Amino acid sequence: MKPIQVTQSSMPNFNDYIEEIRDLWDSRWLTNMGVKHNQLEKELSHYLNTPYVNLFTNGHLALECAIAAFNLKGEVITTPFTFVSTTHAIVRNGLKPVFCDINLDNYNIDTSKLESLITDKTSAIIPVHVYGNICNVEEIDRIAKKYDLKVIYDAAHAFGVTVDGVGVGNFGDASMFSFHATKVFNTIEGGAVTFRNSNLKETLNSIKNFGIKGRETIEYVSGNAKMNEFQAAMGLCNLRHVEDEINKRKLVVNRYKERLSNIKGIRLLQLQKGVKSNFAYFPVVFDGYKMNRDEIAESLAIKNIFARKYFYPLTNSLDCYEQKYDVDLTPVAKFVSQNVLTLPLYADLSLDDVDLICDTVLGT
Numbered sequence: 001m002k003p004i005q006v007t008q009s010s011m012p013n014f015n016d017y018i019e020e021i022r023d024l025w026d027s028r029w030l031t032n033m034g035v036k037h038n039q040l041e042k043e044l045s046h047y048l049n050t051p052y053v054n055l056f057t058n059g060h061l062a063l064e065c066a067i068a069a070f071n072l073k074g075e076v077i078t079t080p081f082t083f084v085s086t087t088h089a090i091v092r093n094g095l096k097p098v099f100c101d102i103n104l105d106n107y108n109i110d111t112s113k114l115e116s117l118i119t120d121k122t123s124a125i126i127p128v129h130v131y132g133n134i135c136n137v138e139e140i141d142r143i144a145k146k147y148d149l150k151v152i153y154d155a156a157h158a159f160g161v162t163v164d165g166v167g168v169g170n171f172g173d174a175s176m177f178s179f180h181a182t183k184v185f186n187t188i189e190g191g192a193v194t195f196r197n198s199n200l201k202e203t204l205n206s207i208k209n210f211g212i213k214g215r216e217t218i219e220y221v222s223g224n225a226k227m228n229e230f231q232a233a234m235g236l237c238n239l240r241h242v243e244d245e246i247n248k249r250k251l252v253v254n255r256y257k258e259r260l261s262n263i264k265g266i267r268l269l270q271l272q273k274g275v276k277s278n279f280a281y282f283p284v285v286f287d288g289y290k291m292n293r294d295e296i297a298e299s300l301a302i303k304n305i306f307a308r309k310y311f312y313p314l315t316n317s318l319d320c321y322e323q324k325y326d327v328d329l330t331p332v333a334k335f336v337s338q339n340v341l342t343l344p345l346y347a348d349l350s351l352d353d354v355d356l357i358c359d360t361v362l363g364t
């Protein structure tokens with residue numbers, strides 16, 4: 001049997017992509033804010049329903065540049081229950097991550113524990129919309145205003161998610177999206193920062209291009225994080241069918257839910273009120289189940305089915321951080337990380353395969 005991976009990249013029809021890149025052979029303009037790049041920014045601004053979109057070569061550098069744009073100092077409050085990128089982006093900007101625990105309802109930062117972590121060194125909050133679930137944005141906004149903190153969301157999982165019709169990229173001072181091959185919408189590698197303050201546009205354009213401002217003015221010491229035309233062309237093609245992809249994902253998620261709901265010891269994500277989901281991930285937390293997470297991952301792997309321990313380990317326990325942080329200060333994150341398994345999910349996953357996965361999880 002062909003292996004079932006945790007995800008499978010969404011791709012356009014081959015000929016559609018060839019058509020999209022054909023004119024690049026005439027223009028010979030391959031990167032540096034070309035026609036495709038600018039068109040994709042415009043179309044994404046429409047799709048994400050947010051005033052400004054700035055494209056990047058990947059999501060990680062988008063986040064690093066967004067953090068750099070606010071010229072933050074000192075400490076940043078964030079979550080350890082995320083992909084390593086979030087924490088690395090903070091550290092690589094010379095900032096100290098301070099880890100806040102998560103809640104058990106949606107695995108996002110627990111806003112009731114946030115305020116006690118604020119010190120006179122805190123300059124920002126960098127929460128993550130984990131699995132595309134929306135953080136408690138109102139409470140985060142209230143706290144940020146009270147202590148004069150910036151808020152930058154890692155919205156890498158939340159492409160196309162809306163709350164009461166509002167695009168998720170409108171919250172906080174800025175949000176980062178990832179368009180990596182494994183995400184709901186991809187540009188092969190790619191990413192974006194969305195924001196509402198128009199001043200940020202020029203700053204980000206400069207930061208992602210070596211700090212160049214004018215022909216002879218270099219404003220920042222900065223690297224290169226520009227999206228090229230072939231990436232943008234992939235994005236333009238994929239954007240045309242992303243709604244179909246999300247609808248197909250929804251069918252897969254519904255089948256998983258039919259099979260795995262109301263089982264003792266299995267905890268599933270609940271849909272949030274007013275939220276239009278993108279069905280990006282299907283995480284299952286085993287809490288007092290007859291098998292533990294590792295045993296289930298193993299019994300799937302025997303059948304060539306590859307689920308992922310996502311997120312494990314927590315970023316506050318990574319080897320590279322040399323035990324600088326105490327995972328016991330984030331006990332809920334520790335528990336979830338030790339017991340979560342993200343099951344395979346992509347638009348073309350067949351319902352028969354979902355059944356096979358569920359049979360294995362249920363041990364039937």
Ligand SMILES: *Cc1c(COP(=O)(O)O)cnc(C)c1O
Nearest residue numbers: 058059060083085156178179180
């Ligand atoms: C994918 C991801 C990133 C990094 O994005 P890339 O496009 O892979 O660089 C950052 N944060 C989270 C939560 C992610 O899932």
